[in-house]
Amino acid sequence: MPSVAHEPEMVAAGIPSPAFVSAVMATTDPDPQEFVLQGFDPVTATVCVEWRIRIADLDALRDVLAVDSDGDPELRCFYYYLSAEEVRRIGELCVPPVVLDAIYTGITRFDPIFADVPYMVHTNFELPLMLEGRKPFAILSDGYPSEWFDEHLAPFEPFVASGQLVRRIVDMPLPELKRRHPDVDGVRRVYFALPGEEWRIDEYIASIENRTRDWDDELERLQGALLGYEGGQNDWWIEHKVKKLAWWHPTPEASETSG
CATH class of the missing domain: 3.10.50 (Chitinase A; domain 3)
Structure with missing residues (x-):
């Protein structure tokens, strides 16, 4: 019997939230x-x-x-x-x-969501892109403890040990989540950066995760830039994806992120 992985919840430049996924699939008629x-x-x-x-x-x-x-x-x-x-x-x-x-x-x-994107979306290609020097920073997150998430992160381990990647792990206990799901303690965010690009981790935490204002195009563009997307790519994403769904504005609590 094959193993099964459910669809992750993601919010980032070029990386849709579950609501975004549903809406785009409805409009693209897959x-x-x-x-x-x-x-x-x-x-x-x-x-x-x-x-x-x-x-x-x-x-x-x-x-x-x-x-x-x-x-x-x-x-x-x-x-x-x-x-x-x-x-x-x-x-x-x-x-x-x-x-x-x-x-x-x-x-x-x-998945029709990325079918018309005229550039490579990094989702699920974070590790090889980083090893090729084409992506400076990535963040992955899931509830913890999670055997699936540990397995998902395992390929990164040798490159962290060799110094090719820098890693930071931040656990956020969520008592309310644990009350609803006793086997989940909270959310674990794992940040990876190329050596010399560690500043992106601090900037992401300060400006994206700990933001104090509603989500807007400036934050969308900053998030994309930190993750390694080029200016024109972020502009395209905002114009063709985000603005087509004007109601889609991630909240600080919705940053279940991979990118």
């Missing part, structure tokens, strides 16, 4: 039969190859993935660590049927 097969780099555990496919028989796909209809009725989760047999069966379900390479070990729905 094809419910479109999926993306993914292969992963063994060092960074990052997607290194993708193949967009169409599957008409969703009930058969649910059977392959052993999906609980109550847990993921619309197949919106990420399914990875697929076995060779599962990959073979998925290939047979494709329209038209295909013989899939063994490199493909994950499947997820095609």
Whole structure:
């Protein structure tokens, strides 16, 4: 049976919140039969190859993935660590049927949110971009303790140990959250920076996470710049994504972030 990762909650330049995701998907009318097969780099555990496919028989796909209809009725989760047999069966379900390479070990729905973005969005590519020197700073967060989050961060560990990346971990206990979810103590934010770029961590905490004013275009642009997006990329994101949903303004409490 494949492992399952639910959709993360993200707010950052080029990184949508759950409400943003729902609204954009509603306006882009995604094809419910479109999926993306993914292969992963063994060092960074990052997607290194993708193949967009169409599957008409969703009930058969649910059977392959052993999906609980109550847990993921619309197949919106990420399914990875697929076995060779599962990959073979998925290939047979494709329209038209295909013989899939063994490199493909994950499947997820095609995401229309970034389909029209004319630049590379960093989400899920933070580590390789940082190792290539193309991204100076990244932040990932999740509730803690979290075995899934620990596994997600594991590929960063060797590069922190070697000094190629600088890491800072900040835990925010949330008693109200723990009352509702006893197995969660709060939110853990993990910041990564290239050596010499550590100032971005302090600036992000001070200006983004501890901001005292409502979210606006200036903060959106600052957030994008700190994460390594270029000026024109931030301008495009604000004009084509944020302003199309004028009601979408992240609050300080909504900074479940990856970027």
